[in-house]
Amino acid sequence: xxxxxxxxxxPADEAREAAVEKALARLDLDTKARLLSxxxxxxxxxxxxxxLDSLVMSDGPIGVRGVRWTADDPSVxxxxxxxxxxxxxxxxxxxxxxxxxxEARRKGVHVLLAPTVNLHRSPLGGRHFEAxxxxxxxxxxxxxxxxxxxxxxxxGTTVKxxxxxxxxxxxxxxxxLVSERALRELYLAPFEAIVANAHPWGIMTAYNTVNxxxxxxxxxxxxxxxRGEWGFDGFNxxxxxxARSTTGALTGGLDVAMPGxxxxxxxxxxxxxxxxxxxxxxxxxAVRRVLRLAARVGILEGADPVVAEPPATVDGEALARxxxxxxxxxxxxxxxxxEPPALPLKPGAKVALIGAAARDARVLGGGSATVFPSxxxxxxxxxxxxxxxxxxxxAVGADPNEELAVADKGFTLRAVCxxxxxxxxxxxxxxxxxxxxxxxxxxxxxxxxxxxxxxxxGTFVPRETGTHTFGIKGLGAFTLTVDGTxxxxxxxxxxxxxxxxxFFGAPVPQARIELTAGTPVPVSLxxxxxxxxxxxxxxxxxxxxxxxxxxxxxxxxxxxxxAARAADTAVVVVATTERVxxxxxxxxxxxxxxxxxxxxxxxxxANPDTVVxxxxxxxxxxxxxxxxxxxxxxxxxxxxxxAALADVLTGTHEPGGRLPTTWGSLPxxxxxxxxxxxxxxxYDEDVFIGYxxxxxxxxxxxxPFGHGLGYTDWTYESLAVTGTTATVxxxxxxxxxxxxxxxxxxAPTTPDANRPTRWLAGFATVEAAPGETTEAVIELPRRALExxxxxxxxxxYVKGSYEVEAGRSIADRRVTATIEA
Numbered sequence: 001x002x003x004x005x006x007x008x009x010x011p012a013d014e015a016r017e018a019a020v021e022k023a024l025a026r027l028d029l030d031t032k033a034r035l036l037s038x039x040x041x042x043x044x045x046x047x048x049x050x051x052l053d054s055l056v057m058s059d060g061p062i063g064v065r066g067v068r069w070t071a072d073d074p075s076v077x078x079x080x081x082x083x084x085x086x087x088x089x090x091x092x093x094x095x096x097x098x099x100x101x102x103e104a105r106r107k108g109v110h111v112l113l114a115p116t117v118n119l120h121r122s123p124l125g126g127r128h129f130e131a132x133x134x135x136x137x138x139x140x141x142x143x144x145x146x147x148x149x150x151x152x153x154x155x156g157t158t159v160k161x162x163x164x165x166x167x168x169x170x171x172x173x174x175x176x177l178v179s180e181r182a183l184r185e186l187y188l189a190p191f192e193a194i195v196a197n198a199h200p201w202g203i204m205t206a207y208n209t210v211n212x213x214x215x216x217x218x219x220x221x222x223x224x225x226x227r228g229e230w231g232f233d234g235f236n237x238x239x240x241x242x243a244r245s246t247t248g249a250l251t252g253g254l255d256v257a258m259p260g261x262x263x264x265x266x267x268x269x270x271x272x273x274x275x276x277x278x279x280x281x282x283x284x285x286a287v288r289r290v291l292r293l294a295a296r297v298g299i300l301e302g303a304d305p306v307v308a309e310p311p312a313t314v315d316g317e318a319l320a321r322x323x324x325x326x327x328x329x330x331x332x333x334x335x336x337x338x339e340p341p342a343l344p345l346k347p348g349a350k351v352a353l354i355g356a357a358a359r360d361a362r363v364l365g366g367g368s369a370t371v372f373p374s375x376x377x378x379x380x381x382x383x384x385x386x387x388x389x390x391x392x393x394x395a396v397g398a399d400p401n402e403e404l405a406v407a408d409k410g411f412t413l414r415a416v417c418x419x420x421x422x423x424x425x426x427x428x429x430x431x432x433x434x435x436x437x438x439x440x441x442x443x444x445x446x447x448x449x450x451x452x453x454x455x456x457x458g459t460f461v462p463r464e465t466g467t468h469t470f471g472i473k474g475l476g477a478f479t480l481t482v483d484g485t486x487x488x489x490x491x492x493x494x495x496x497x498x499x500x501x502x503f504f505g506a507p508v509p510q511a512r513i514e515l516t517a518g519t520p521v522p523v524s525l526x527x528x529x530x531x532x533x534x535x536x537x538x539x540x541x542x543x544x545x546x547x548x549x550x551x552x553x554x555x556x557x558x559x560x561x562x563a564a565r566a567a568d569t570a571v572v573v574v575a576t577t578e579r580v581x582x583x584x585x586x587x588x589x590x591x592x593x594x595x596x597x598x599x600x601x602x603x604x605x606a607n608p609d610t611v612v613x614x615x616x617x618x619x620x621x622x623x624x625x626x627x628x629x630x631x632x633x634x635x636x637x638x639x640x641x642x643a644a645l646a647d648v649l650t651g652t653h654e655p656g657g658r659l660p661t662t663w664g665s666l667p668x669x670x671x672x673x674x675x676x677x678x679x680x681x682x683y684d685e686d687v688f689i690g691y692x693x694x695x696x697x698x699x700x701x702x703x704p705f706g707h708g709l710g711y712t713d714w715t716y717e718s719l720a721v722t723g724t725t726a727t728v729x730x731x732x733x734x735x736x737x738x739x740x741x742x743x744x745x746x747a748p749t750t751p752d753a754n755r756p757t758r759w760l761a762g763f764a765t766v767e768a769a770p771g772e773t774t775e776a777v778i779e780l781p782r783r784a785l786e787x788x789x790x791x792x793x794x795x796x797y798v799k800g801s802y803e804v805e806a807g808r809s810i811a812d813r814r815v816t817a818t819i820e821a
Contacts, residue, residue: 097149
């Protein structure tokens with residue numbers, strides 16, 4: 001009898017299982033095989049004969065896109081997962097999950113393809129903004145809160161990417177060589193914790209190979225560890241296009257192969273059963289898990305859903321703003337010349353806001369994490385609303401976007417679909433220059449069989465006079481016309497074998513045109529549609545791209561310097577771009593793109609009261625950090641990030657975040673390799689990643705794990721440990737209310753070269769008024785005192801003497817107690 005792992009089955013569980021068995025008994029082999037194969041990009045087939053509706057899945061993790069990849073179908077966009085982890089608050093993660101369940105229900109989605117709980121093994125990982133932390137315990141706690149929140153709304157989750165999917169280079173083929181101990185103590189640990197604590201209804205297996213076996217066929221890790229040892233009873237879905245073998249996938253524990261209709265399951269699976277390559281009983285097990293998921297989310301006749309009444313409605317805009325300001329990490333805030341620290345801003349101070357990212361904010365990461373919010377509050381928007389007009393000026397300073405972006409501001413476009421004779425079949429709305437039609441998501445009256453060309457057509461009203469650059473993202477034949485002149489009429493190709501290049505690839509410049517601000521011009525990009533008959537995904541994906549006139553970078557910096565010199569405080573917003581942090585590739589370095597470092601240095605030289613806001617999803621190098629008054633990390637802050645930034649800068653709220661990952665320079669970073677050799681990537685560092693590795697190599701990072709400042713001061717008064725319970729007493733010694741994140745670390749009193757110097761064992765957040773004392777009670781988990789013993793292939797409790805250290809970061813430990821384990 002399947003039930004929530006670690007619990008006894010309830011009558012509702014038993015009733016759902018009975019409905020599952022009844023439905024399963026009515027299916028023939030071909031139908032069962034078909035159910036395990038996606039019918040399109042996002043759904044499984046409906047089976048009316050057993051009362052089963054079509055199961056709908058959708059990308060997350062910061063919003064629910066739904067089945068349409070378009071701004072016509074907007075979604076709430078929360079801050080990036082790194083931001084959520086920076087709150088160190090599983091309860092807040094749970095509230096985020098409740099909101100996402102609400103969004104999923106609104107869009108008819110049953111399963112959210114999230115959260116991502118891979119680790120920040122190397123700072124070069126290009127998709128780290130979509131994961132939580134370098135620490136497995138913090139990752140597991142935040143992920144557990146997220147999963148519990150989503151599923152409390154009756155929507156399933158798929159914790160991903162199982163496992164060791166910690167970089168993007170050669171992600172489809174790389175063989176990651178990982179010791180059993182590192183797997184258990186680091187990479188499997190968040191998945192194990194979430195299965196135990198939150199009981200997810202799904203897991204997604206990764207593209208990569210681990211120790212010689214691709215993850216969609218990894219019988220040991222899926223069937224023996226995940227299902228056997230941990231008791232996971234949910235469904236296992238492949239990452240998109242990850243499944244490669246019919247028999248290997250089924251015997252390896254894969255339940256669903258996505259996307260469809262052409263997968264290794266369906267007809268190939270039924271054929272394999274009839275050939276005796278796999279058994280129908282194995283198929284039944286996979287179908288049983290899919291039907292169980294359907295029963296849980298309420299789409300199987302005769303089964304009551306786990307959640308009959310969804311939670312109370314959540315204000316998405318307010319929660320997005322709250323998470324953002326709670327995630328911002330103030331890593332530096334210096335007092336200068338006897339004056340108070342730079343932040344919060346002084347009332348009445350004249351502020352120069354500087355940076356292209358202050359006007360055109362980057363609020364989320366690229367790739368499959370992308371959603372389309374109904375609005376975006378930029379830093380310029382937020383500060384304009386918060387400050388009197390006379391107190392705020394703006395200058396571009398430096399633009400990090402060195403490549404074209406999807407046509408957006410100033411463009412009014414629509415899509416016109418024609419057949420091979422030029423007859424219009426239908427039209428569709430295109431809110432930006434990005435067109436992505438997947439599967440049957442086509443305008444009314446249009447079919448793949450009759451569609452020959454798609455034209456993006458409309459007008460562009462420039463906001464600047466000068467040379468504008470137009471280009472194309474996508475593959476195939478295109479014709480680009482601007483203001484009546486054809487500038488490109490040819491085939492655009494690529495040298496990569498990544499099937500998602502039309503989604504994630506770089507745009508190619510194809511025209512440079514002199515335009516006048518405010519004067520509309522007609523624009524058109526026509527694409528000849530050629531859909532390969534053997535393509536695993538039926539999609540039409542391309543974009544019209546644009547770049548505004550490029551001014552002399554030195555002139556822009558000079559203008560910013562003059563603005564900073566005339567202000568009391570200069571706020572410089574620096575950022576990464578989609579070409580730096582996105583899906584499908586890793587980073588080459590940790591530098592800010594463009595002339596942004598030069599900009600910060602020049603502004604800081606002109607105004608000692610310079611505050612730098614860092615808009616990146618994961619660490620970047622800050623070579624000027626000692627030369628500025630304050631540094632505030634805002635991650636990718638979501639749709640209301642600019643409003644949250646104004647809250648924090650003006651001091652109506654304090655920055656609440658603490659670093660979930662170490663920030664340092666690339667030359668000093670102890671683990672950096674993400675590129676395989678001959679298809680293999682050895683995890684030679686074993687269990688020493690993140691702060692564990694920085695400690696081992698005696699390197700000092702720019703800012704340590706757990707670091708973060710607020711607007712008040714705290715004194716740690718005492719730490720007492722009774723059994724496995726630690727009680728930490730702290731006092732707010734500042735002059736305003738505040739929130740403190742108390743972190744608990746364990747350190748063996750006798751150094752052991754095979755173990756980290758110390759590691760995170762627990763944490764809690766507390767609030768207190770000025771002068772008030774408060775306590776945090778933190779339980780030490782048994783696992784914090786265990787290691788994986790490869791000789792016995794089991795967990796081993798390590799007895800001995802340990803220091804329990806409580807403090808503000810791994811490098812700022814305030815009170816200590818000794819325990820004997």
